[in-house]
Amino acid sequence: xxxxxxxxxxxxxxxxxxxxxxxxxxxxxxxxxxxxxxxxxxxxxxxxxxxxxxxxxxxxxxxxxxxxxxxxxxxxxxxxxxxxxxxxxxxxxxxxxxxxxxxxxxxxxxxxxxxxxxxxxxxxxxxxxxxxxxxxxxxxxxxxxxxxxxxxxxxxxxxxxxxxxxxxxxxxxxxxxxxxxxxxxxxxxxxxxxxxxxxxxxxxxxxxxxxxxxxxxxxxxxxxxxxxxxxxxxxxxxxxxxxxxxxxxxxxxxxxxxxxxxxxxxxxxxxxxxxxxxxxxxxxxxxxxxxxxxxxxxxxxxxxxxxxxxxxxxxxxxxxxxxxxxxxxxxxxxxxxxxxxxxxxxxxxxxxxxxxxxxxxxxxxxxxxxxxxxxxxxxxxxxxxxxxxxxxxxxxxxxxxxxxxxxxxxxxxxxxxxxxxxxxxxxxxxxxxxxxxxxxxxxxxxxxxxxxxxxxxxxxxxxxxxxxxxxxxxxxxxxxxxxxxxxxxxxxxxxxxxxxxxxxxxxxxxxxxxxxxxxxxxxxxxxxxxxxxxxxxxxxxxxxxxxxxxxxxxxxxxxxxxxxxxxxxxxxxxxxxxxxxxxxxx
Amino acid sequence: xxxxxxxxxxxxxxxxxxxxxxxxxxxxxxxxxxxxxxxxxxxxxxxxxxxxxxxxxxxxxxxxxxxxxxxxxxxxxxxxxxxxxxxxxxxxxxxxxxxxxxxxxxxxxxxxxxxxxxxxxxxxxxxxxxxxxxxxxxxxxxxxxxxxxxxxxxxxxxxxxxxxxxxxxxxxxxxxxxxxxxxxx
Ligand SMILES: Cc1ncc(C[n+]2csc(CCOP(=O)(O)OP(=O)(O)O)c2C)c(N)n1
Ligand SMILES: [Mg+2]
Numbered sequence: 208x209x210x211x212x213x214x215x216x217x218x219x220x221x222x223x224x225x226x227x228x229x230x231x232x233x234x235x236x237x238x239x240x241x242x243x244x245x246x247x248x249x250x251x252x253x254x255x256x257x258x259x260x261x262x263x264x265x266x267x268x269x270x271x272x273x274x275x276x277x278x279x280x281x282x283x284x285x286x287x288x289x290x291x292x293x294x295x296x297x298x299x300x301x302x303x304x305x306x307x308x309x310x311x312x313x314x315x316x317x318x319x320x321x322x323x324x325x326x327x328x329x330x331x332x333x334x335x336x337x338x339x340x341x342x343x344x345x346x347x348x349x350x351x352x353x354x355x356x357x358x359x360x361x362x363x364x365x366x367x368x369x370x371x372x373x374x375x376x377x378x379x380x381x382x383x384x385x386x387x388x389x390x391x392x393x394x395x396x397x398x399x400x401x402x403x404x405x406x407x408x409x410x411x412x413x414x415x416x417x418x419x420x421x422x423x424x425x426x427x428x429x430x431x432x433x434x435x436x437x438x439x440x441x442x443x444x445x446x447x448x449x450x451x452x453x454x455x456x457x458x459x460x461x462x463x464x465x466x467x468x469x470x471x472x473x474x475x476x477x478x479x480x481x482x483x484x485x486x487x488x489x490x491x492x493x494x495x496x497x498x499x500x501x502x503x504x505x506x507x508x509x510x511x512x513x514x515x516x517x518x519x520x521x522x523x524x525x526x527x528x529x530x531x532x533x534x535x536x537x538x539x540x541x542x543x544x545x546x547x548x549x550x551x552x553x554x555x556x557x558x559x560x561x562x563x564x565x566x567x568x569x570x571x572x573x574x575x576x577x578x579x580x581x582x583x584x585x586x587x588x589x590x591x592x593x594x595x596x597x598x599x600x601x602x603x604x605x606x607x608x609x610x611x612x613x614x615x616x617x618x619x620x621x622x623x624x625x626x627x628x629x630x631x632x633x634x635x636x637x638x639x640x641x642x643x644x645x646x647x648x649x650x651x652x653x654x655x656x657x658x659x660x661x662x663x664x665x666x667x668x669x670x671x672x673x674x675x676x677x678x679x680x681x682x683x684x685x686x687x688x689x690x691x692x693x694x695x696x697x698x699x700x701x702x703x704x705x706x707x708x709x710x711x712x713x714x715x716x717x718x719x720x721x722x723x724x725x726x727x728x729x730x731x732x733x734x735x736x737x738x739x740x741x742x743x744x745x746x747x748x749x750x751x752x753x754x755x756x757x758x759x760x761x762x763x764x765x766x767x768x769x770x771x772x773x774x775x776x777x778x779x780x781x782x783x784x785x786x787x788x789x790x791x792x793x
Numbered sequence: 794x795x796x797x798x799x800x801x802x803x804x805x806x807x808x809x810x811x812x813x814x815x816x817x818x819x820x821x822x823x824x825x826x827x828x829x830x831x832x833x834x835x836x837x838x839x840x841x842x843x844x845x846x847x848x849x850x851x852x853x854x855x856x857x858x859x860x861x862x863x864x865x866x867x868x869x870x871x872x873x874x875x876x877x878x879x880x881x882x883x884x885x886x887x888x889x890x891x892x893x894x895x896x897x898x899x900x901x902x903x904x905x906x907x908x909x910x911x912x913x914x915x916x917x918x919x920x921x922x923x924x925x926x927x928x929x930x931x932x933x934x935x936x937x938x939x940x941x942x943x944x945x946x947x948x949x950x951x952x953x954x955x956x957x958x959x960x961x962x963x964x965x966x967x968x969x970x971x972x973x974x975x976x977x978x
Contacts, residue, residue, distance in 0.1 A: 336883040391883050516877035
């Protein structure tokens with residue numbers, strides 16, 4: 208399709224041609240022509256946020272839960288700089304986004320014009336790719352290329368900076384099919400010889416583990432199915448990173464729970480003692496590996512990743528396979544079947560016996576109380592009481608995030624939206640807006656901390672405007688709990704600036720935003736209050752007053768090895784769990 | 794050393810893996826578009842890689858391609874990372890490690906060397922220039938400018954020899970490199 212139109216109209220047309228339904232944005236001088244073009248159509252729906260960071264997180268939530276590219280529109284200068292945190296977040300967590308930023312007219316660029324900033328310069332290190340479009344003739348190509356780049360290979364955010372005169376200029380629009388992608392064609396099929404070698408290693412493993420990550424989610428639903436199939440075929444234990452939760456069903460007996468800094472005892476020990484590791488769609492992040500030279504010292508490692516630069520970045524592996532998770536898993540399953548492979552059943556049985564021993568330590572155990580609500584208990588109840596609902600969870604960052612990961616169980620992908628790589632406080636509330644838009648009938652809950660949620664609280668106003676009944680479930684410990692925990696364990700209990708005095712009255716705050724507020728501080732009232740929250744057809748802030756001193760265990764302190772994990776005092780016998788060196792830390 | 798943080802004071806361990814540092818020359822074929830060089834340089838500074846030398850110029854006008862030659866140093870793992878990180882950039886077509894045995898490369902650099910002097914020193918400078926096959930591209934009664942091409946080490950030794958003879962200044966292109974044999978990139 209070719210047609211004469213203005214640059215601004217091209218933007219709208221290209222978004223529609225790319226199947227965009229919602230765009231999250233905030234207007235300003237440098238994007239007025241685009242807003243004007245938007246006004247004159249009704250197919251593309253605009254969600255007006257209250258801060259540009261919120262727009263990006265909302266688009267991230269939308270993208271993560273739908274698998275589609277999330278879309279953002281902001282103005283030049285402060286609009287663009289406000290978006291930077293969200294863009295960095297999306298880059299770290301490989302979330303596909305296209306963010307359109309307005310720019311001052313081309314003849315003013317470089318003159319320190321009003322609301323000018325070097326958007327491509329500022330966003331270069333926090334985007335997968337970015338463009339400054341200097342001619343309307345380049346605009347259709349750039350718009351379609353941006354979607355292609357955002358969604359293909361390892362997904363990520365792409366910024367298109369469009370000067371105002373280019374938005375006004377007229378040119379010929381070209382549809383997506385008319386613009387060939389020049390150079391960016393990532394490899395999705397893995398090398399077959401390497402996949403065969405991987406199958407050989409896995410079939411001969413005595414103590415195998417599958418370590419999966421967010422790449423499975425990014426690869427699409429099919430990848431999750433194939434992961435399940437491969438696990439069933441082999442009988443191997445499966446663990447996952449924070450970003451990968453839901454790719455493998457938590458109810459499955461082969462599931463070990465999350466691994467890493469706050470992962471389960473069994474997941475981390477299985478990683479530490481395994482002899483063959485299949486890492487698929489994960490990236491050996493420092494929150495996973497702990498001390499690198501003590502990470503799974505006796506294993507041979509296979510790493511499947513669509514991004515070649517992830518392989519051998521942190522951990523040297525024995526076999527790196529560059530390819531898309533679904534494609535590689537499909538080949539692995541096919542070859543396993545074709546060669547009639549069998550796992551080493553006897554060795555595997557011994558391995559599972561060992562794993563069950565680790566499991567029996569019950570590393571997530573906590574001390575229950577009749578007086579105060581334990582944060583873990585609150586999430587357990589939230590989980591139990593939402594079983595008959597179609598639930599999506601987003602989180603903020605801190606202890607509550609880790610407890611949510613530990614105690615909320617996910618059976619399906621795309622239902623867990625959290626800021627993993629960047630760890631952005633303030634992610635969860637706007638993200639839940641994006642998720643709720645994608646699933647209007649479902650129950651969308653932001654499991655929040657009282658400190659984090661204040662960072663983007665203004666988006667409650669957005670939720671109210673679009674009648675999005677998101678539920679903000681605050682585990683209110685009045686502390687930046689995760690900071691307090693580190694100060695307790697690693698800084699001699701000197702709680703420097705981690706207590707928030709004069710917190711707002713969250714119930715009144717909810718009401719001020721035309722939402723509904725609930726407060727609960729007794730374990731006995733919790734079930735009733737949660738049910739009330741679920742039934743309210745409005746945005747809700749649930750102020751769940753929890754134990755202020757609770758710590759999140761297990762914990763592998765930064766720079767420690769998996770076998771130097773700290774356990775809470777209720778879990779198994781601590782003396783046996785930690786070796787001499789680890790004990791010094793307790 | 795005195796102001797270094799003692800290992801126990803940080804939660805983060807000191808780097809634990811020790812490998813030897815190697816020097817590699819990478820040839821990078823890129824789309825000649827705005828911002829490519831900024832991306833490459835930003836990648837190196839952002840990830841803490843070293844740039845020992847960097848040259849860039851358009852090489853195929855119709856195809857809109859430029860070639861960047863980067864000399865860098867790091868452990869073998871870091872060198873592999875650099876290559877893959879470069880390959881990840883959208884505008885980069887191909888990266889070849891010319892220090893790798895699979896595609897050994899040949900390297901050259903050009904330098905212009907200004908020497909000022911009279912009498913014995915002047916004669917000696919000319920004599921050495923001749924031995925190094927450096928050309929005189931500008932001459933006055935008091936000074937010469939030599940043009941010399943060759944591997945970086947050769948240029949280095951030439952400059953060192955000129956030092957006591959009245960070296961004023963040097964301008965160097967940095968390393969350009971190409972693979973040996975009949976195949977192109
Ligand atoms: C934007 C931002 N600033 C600072 C931090 C550092 N940080 C990590 S967790 C945390 C405390 C979060 O407190 P809260 O939201 O109350 O959660 P809790 O740990 O108490 O559950 C802080 C300050 C961060 N992750 N993000
Ligand atoms: Mg808190």
